[in-house]
Amino acid sequence: MAKKIKVGLIGAGRIGRVHAENIRFNIPDAEVVAVADLYSDRIKDWASNLGIKHIFGDSQKIMEDEAIDAVLICSSTDTHSALIIQAARAGKHIFCEKPIDFDLNRIQEALQAVEKAGVKLQIGFQRRFDPSFKKAYDLIGQGKIGDIRVIKITSRDPAPPSLEYIKVSGGLFLDMTIHDFDMARYLSRSEVTEVYAAGGVMVDKTIGEVGDIDTAIVTLKFANGALGVIDNSRQSLYGYDQRVEVLGSKGCILVGNDPLTHTILSTEEGFLSDKLQNFFIERYREAYIEEIKAFVDCLLNDKAPPVTGMDGLQPVLIGLAAKKSLLEGRPIPINSPSGGGLET
Amino acid sequence: MAKKIKVGLIGAGRIGRVHAENIRFNIPDAEVVAVADLYSDRIKDWASNLGIKHIFGDSQKIMEDEAIDAVLICSSTDTHSALIIQAARAGKHIFCEKPIDFDLNRIQEALQAVEKAGVKLQIGFQRRFDPSFKKAYDLIGQGKIGDIRVIKITSRDPAPPSLEYIKVSGGLFLDMTIHDFDMARYLSRSEVTEVYAAGGVMVDKTIGEVGDIDTAIVTLKFANGALGVIDNSRQSLYGYDQRVEVLGSKGCILVGNDPLTHTILSTEEGFLSDKLQNFFIERYREAYIEEIKAFVDCLLNDKAPPVTGMDGLQPVLIGLAAKKSLLEGRPIPINSPSGGGLET
């Protein structure tokens, strides 16, 4: 392996660390050579154990380092679009966690900067790289279920995040459902043209007090005529529930859950099987590795990223439409992708 | 058992025959003593084999027979409300297949006649008597999943009915989804207050040409704050798909499908398990027996019917709202049960 991609990590929170460790241990073609984090003190031990040479408090240092080929933007959402623009101008390839931004204009600016710079940009919708969802996508592509009629997605977190997190999360649709919007686009290979959202506060009323909801059912219409529905909950006591179903003209694909173990206890009560994986870090362990492998492969072999900037923009568009739908109590059309805007 | 309930069957089509055979072979406390069918010639062999004494071409003969305690109304939907009124006036207890009528006023008239006559009326929502759905209902009643948050119902027929049938069916929502509306009310123990329907013609375009749809996603809001979603398709190549899921504050109940066999073939291709039951007659075999047993039990022991006239009216109300929602592209509130009407 002549060439190793040199990566600068921006933001060493939970997901940033996952990526860095995956690169270290599972992706021989890449190497994290620098990390920037506001709290650079806190990450020193972690970074040095991992053999990361440079630890910065400021991401600017990474932008300036000519040895660095690519950046992983894993900092808080409000910094994403500005960092994309800086990285693009610095000629770095970019992997950015979702969402790019909550503001469509800022997303457009970021995408334009990327386009102008001619760098590659991949957005962190890791579920596309999960073996089960990937297999569903492949089976659909092979025509195994014919034309798609209905897509159903169930996504339930084991427990709600902290109120602090929820306040800056952009709300359920832009924080949680955004993954499902991406999955809907991925599996349908079509764009969402209308969204209707119903939602409520059922898990924790303090979530409602900060203006968010914790439970939702979102109906989608697609450009290809298919229908979709997503159901979300911020609480699922039996584990992280991640299911997908795609009904087509020739059959149906079901993606089921991943249990903690395959051990069943059968007694007079019945058959008790295990809870589901705890949460996304465990459930999508392989997917996180695969998405970075795919990114590195794009850079090494000059391929188009498998999750593009437009794939980053569209789910935000749908999420904003869902928010508006919930507020106004009516379905909201989406004019995309040409205009890229909501009907207002 | 001193007393046997004497039953007159009106309409000996597919479902009427199922009930008569179930009574003959599985319900010792009842006896079909007469059958009325427009095509009385065609049913003679069937009826005599079953030991039914009287075969009429006109249901009036059943109404006039004082020995008959109860009627089973299994004729075409357009005759239901008039027959209910006649039977009530004749002092017969009534089991009537769904729906009572497509017209709310005629339903109200029928229910008033029943009330005035003081006879018992049970509506044929047989799914409530299916052991799996019944168990779900019981577990909810025992508080096993706490407060209900989301109800999801999947109902897919193996293949669409004939166009002739569809033309007089009242449309997908009043013919097929009506069972799901009932299931939603049954499991939630609450009333639907708003409905939003999305639908399309994906299975067979001739269904669209006669003004109906064959695929739908219907979002429900309940008086108790819960949300619901129903997805329907008129075609499911892998068999009759009947699933329910109820998410509550303490857990989730899933009712899965009933396969034809429990035989799995595992090869280099993977694990191939069997298709589902063919259709409702097979899938709800036990439920059809249980619902008539329950009806007979009401008569013998003077109990309230487990599926009331109001249970017959409400799903029609929701179905009409769903039709309106599809037409107008917006959610439709339902003022029920007090007023019993749609917002117009």
Added chain:
Amino acid sequence: MAKKIKVGLIGAGRIGRVHAENIRFNIPDAEVVAVADLYSDRIKDWASNLGIKHIFGDSQKIMEDEAIDAVLICSSTDTHSALIIQAARAGKHIFCEKPIDFDLNRIQEALQAVEKAGVKLQIGFQRRFDPSFKKAYDLIGQGKIGDIRVIKITSRDPAPPSLEYIKVSGGLFLDMTIHDFDMARYLSRSEVTEVYAAGGVMVDKTIGEVGDIDTAIVTLKFANGALGVIDNSRQSLYGYDQRVEVLGSKGCILVGNDPLTHTILSTEEGFLSDKLQNFFIERYREAYIEEIKAFVDCLLNDKAPPVTGMDGLQPVLIGLAAKKSLLEGRPIPINSPSGGGLET
């Protein structure tokens, strides 16, 4: 259907009643016209409700009735061989519950009488007619798993029978495992050539005190080179456990259990699914109907019975060998079917 098979039932215990009711309600081509039972008083109401005309205390009356085409022998095992001989001599076709006898000579005599009389004899191994096991058999016949290598059968009763029953049952191998020996022959389409039995008293020590065991593992060798293993228990708290697995050169077939419902409760504890069917009457409801349908079909259309006298003899041979194996602590060869005897 011009001709109805006229059946005389001998023995109206649990299984005899099941057959008579199945004929009455599910098999239009046959009719039980007489029943003989030692306790004829006890069955009067049952028989008259079912429309059985003649009720006898003595099976001889059935043998003498020229209008009767066939007998169902459902009396206690010790009467089977003599009744077969009487029926054969009287020119009746015979359906006989398993086992024919515990004594090989008496079985041989019975089979010779049947052969001499030229009547048809079918043995009551109903599991062959279960849709799931039948499908396994058919898949094997279609070559879906290639050559058979290993057959595994799990058979566990929900609870042990009474000690009174066990005392006259012939022991675990001839009472319970006999069904599994038949299944092994049915699925392998080969004869057992050697058996090794390990067993113990683990459920109830009083079973041991009357000389029987309640738990066993039996290894089989087949003439075609395949291996087999059966595991039995007289107690299974999670329901009646009936599984089969057949490993072949191209794949594997698994026949799983039939749960009471398809309802799953998921909570913090995990996913709790339902217990299995209670016992054989419920589990093999369809199979009991199908085996009598097949018998009636043989008589009406002059076909060979699907479960022959030799199919009745062989499992007894294997069962006796298993008993001997347990006693002597070594594998016992079986010289069959030519000689039909155990090595001694």
Added chain:
Amino acid sequence: MAKKIKVGLIGAGRIGRVHAENIRFNIPDAEVVAVADLYSDRIKDWASNLGIKHIFGDSQKIMEDEAIDAVLICSSTDTHSALIIQAARAGKHIFCEKPIDFDLNRIQEALQAVEKAGVKLQIGFQRRFDPSFKKAYDLIGQGKIGDIRVIKITSRDPAPPSLEYIKVSGGLFLDMTIHDFDMARYLSRSEVTEVYAAGGVMVDKTIGEVGDIDTAIVTLKFANGALGVIDNSRQSLYGYDQRVEVLGSKGCILVGNDPLTHTILSTEEGFLSDKLQNFFIERYREAYIEEIKAFVDCLLNDKAPPVTGMDGLQPVLIGLAAKKSLLEGRPIPINSPSGGGLET
């Protein structure tokens, strides 16, 4: 963590590499500082990529290195016992792959050397560390299924190994079934007192030509009165099949398989779910990490190894008895653990 365990790896074949990589990436408390392999040239790149400092052609160098705390013996089986003795004499703690040896005397010598030296020895039965089997073990320990009655183990490799491998493997019972013998002991918490083996050559006749079998059913009796049965095949086209079932007085535990994905395709053919994991490296990925973590934990915290030398000896004893049983066609008693010998 002040102290890191310094490990010398002996044998860098497939399993040796797995352990070294796991230590490098998943076990921060240990470090592979040297590797010895007969073909030291072939492993140079691999070792240096992994940061292993010393690469030797001769294991003696590892024994002489005073900085090394422990050795992992992953070389061919015929070297295990001698290496254990050398390592023990050198004062190294020892992790040794199964089996210790095919010869009971050499195993005894090795265990005596370990005892004399006072070093720790852990044997590589990794399945004990699989989360699903571990959970079964824990549930049994918690008394959830009461007293154990029957243990059933299914173990089928996806495809047979090369003939070269089979020739030196010790035969099916000592190469493959040995893991199942260990599982039987682990779950039963009891010793095997008798074994009866039936087997055949069904997968590939060349396996028979080198004196081995490829298919087997092995019946076990345990000191605590329980029974066991293991079924093995060297070929399973649907993937690596690893199941366990433990029937107890209060219930039953079933450990099922791990599919490649959770994606199901349902069509007119039925429901097609995915094949199983390919083979042990994938299936027991977590288990391989956990067993070395446990070994390291023993050294750091001076605990007893979870899989002892006696746990290494007993399955060899059972395997030799199984071989003898197959040869002589009779059950073979095992006098263990006191005498540790076979009846001869």
